[in-house]
Amino acid sequence: MQGRLFILGLGPGDPELMTLKAARILREARHVAFFAKAGRMGHARGIVADLLSPTAEELRFEYPFTTEVALEHPSYAARMGEFYARCAATLATRMDAGQNIALLCEGDAFLYGSAMYLFDRLRDEYTVEIIPGVAGMSGCWSRAQTPIAHGDDVLSVLPGTLDAASLLARLQRCDAAVIMKIGRNLPKIRAVLEQAGLLSRAVYVERGSMEGERIMPLAALADASAPYFAMVLVPGRQHNR
Amino acid sequence: MQGRLFILGLGPGDPELMTLKAARILREARHVAFFAKAGRMGHARGIVADLLSPTAEELRFEYPFTTEVALEHPSYAARMGEFYARCAATLATRMDAGQNIALLCEGDAFLYGSAMYLFDRLRDEYTVEIIPGVAGMSGCWSRAQTPIAHGDDVLSVLPGTLDAASLLARLQRCDAAVIMKIGRNLPKIRAVLEQAGLLSRAVYVERGSMEGERIMPLAALADASAPYFAMVLVPGRQHNR
Structure with a gap:
């Protein structure tokens, strides 16, 4: 059985502003993935710190750069595209092995969120459920x-x-x-x-x-x-x- | 002790898309208020049907009209203004008597919500807490x-x-x-x-x-x-x- 991807919007920062549905999926999650900047815990990961099972496996997707490459620079889109493709491939391998994965996102995932770029790459071949969140x-x-x-x-x-x-x-x-x-x-x-x-x-x-x-x-x-x-x-x- | 007003955004419709905070406040609420159209249960009231304590007192604010008076008609703003003033006065009387009130709102209360018009009238004299919700x-x-x-x-x-x-x-x-x-x-x-x-x-x-x-x-x-x-x-x- 192919695993499924749950994209969880976690709200603006206060863990109590998570939805009941996101909290339920999170408590049951065996595998969670999230984006983070180098040297940081990751905003979304911070929001769920008290809810996550200590035995859940964590997939940390660290951005290859943040402000070092300007958005306008030609290499920005290409390098970010490669990064998102690698993240999507990691999730695909897990889902092929039957694992369900919860992808953690601050705010609402489909409003200026990095998760959209993984969704675009996975939506045709995998079942993805989007759980909306309170926008920042x-x-x-x-x-x-x-x-x-x-x-x-x-x-x-x-x-x-x-x-x-x-x-x-x-x-x-x-x-x-x-x-x-x-x-x-x-x-x-x-x-x-x-x-x-x-x-x-x-x-x-x-x-x-x-x-x-x-x-x-x-x-x-x-x-x-x-x-x-x-x-x-x-x-x-x-x-x- | 003066009571407080909690304005609860309840999300787009699925009760599981309510926040943990809104659900907690709702379970403890002794007095809830909500808007409804004539002859309808009220969208926000419908969302909380399974969570509300059976002994909670319900204050139903029924709109004086919906489509019978056009938005552009001069009497629209005046009559809606009178309606909101009456609703705010009802809440004020309850808070003066020490009652905390949960005002139920679909979606996010401050994004095109009727609750904003009560907030405007009560904010100077009462403590109001806004709980953001998942927008429709x-x-x-x-x-x-x-x-x-x-x-x-x-x-x-x-x-x-x-x-x-x-x-x-x-x-x-x-x-x-x-x-x-x-x-x-x-x-x-x-x-x-x-x-x-x-x-x-x-x-x-x-x-x-x-x-x-x-x-x-x-x-x-x-x-x-x-x-x-x-x-x-x-x-x-x-x-x-």
Whole structure:
């Protein structure tokens, strides 16, 4: 019997924000796989630390690089593609041997998650079940007590890596926005929000729902840069009720 | 001692997609409140049917109208505003008497949820905790096995109620999209996606993760209209890896 792959979205960081279904699959899992940066435990692996069976086998997929190769560099996509192909081959070998595998993912796996690249390579030949999770951004706007989208609001999720003109054009065509990938893009993002007349509404969230959480109006943040995984929330409000 | 309000996101419909935290709060809840349409049980109330203590008190907030008054009609906002004010006053009276209340919400409460209008009215005087949930759209794209956003994709959540020109303009400035509020807007949405060259990528999802689920390429859907709560997914893919 061929084994199956369960892709588990584990939520924004607080282990209690995992779904009942993910927790059940995890408690029964004999083989778990997860991505991690070199020298780190791996965010998803950290979330399940207290739930995982001590006898479960762990497959650690360590990214070949993180910031050393720029996203725009021609070798980035090729080298990441090779890495994902190796990970998928490892899972395929296990499933061919009849093993079920739980692939751990922070947030929701199909919203900007690395697991999508393994899914693409395995979906035609293996049974894959996707367990949705609470998105990182939901964790952030809940902790920030910031209702994000109302009624007929258009909500856009924007990478802070966009150039200023592109970011401005997109902000002008939505009512609510979540800006991700802040890092060194912070001054540009702040300037564009000010130009769009949105700075007073913007909320900055760092490590939402985790230890070391920081939440404040973006206008009050003096920092010149921020962690890459910080977010800026721009709540919409088309109709006051 | 003043009571507290817990706003619980309960996920897309499958009770097992509730978070561990929401389930814990719910099992301990002595008083639960929820919105419902006239003559219906209420979607959120349905999700918790098997978890709720039989002795818990239920506060049912029935919408004064659903489709009988158009969103654009001047009286819509005023009458909904009065309704939300009455609901908030009911919760305030209970909290003044020391009761903790769990307000049940489908999906994620701060993403297009009615609970936001009660939160707005209560946040200054009461302690409110927001428990994020799996968004309805996450449930849909997971069930549809459709990874939605990758790398630096711009993801937009668009109401199908937008006019064709606005919808087209927004689709042209994003890489991935979720179109909500389908209903009678289906022919317009299909035409706009065709015009934008996106029809072949679009996936139709009806009742995602619930009984009666229907998932198919939008191009294969012959229907002239769809349920209001159906969704159309347009997956992004900036970089193939």
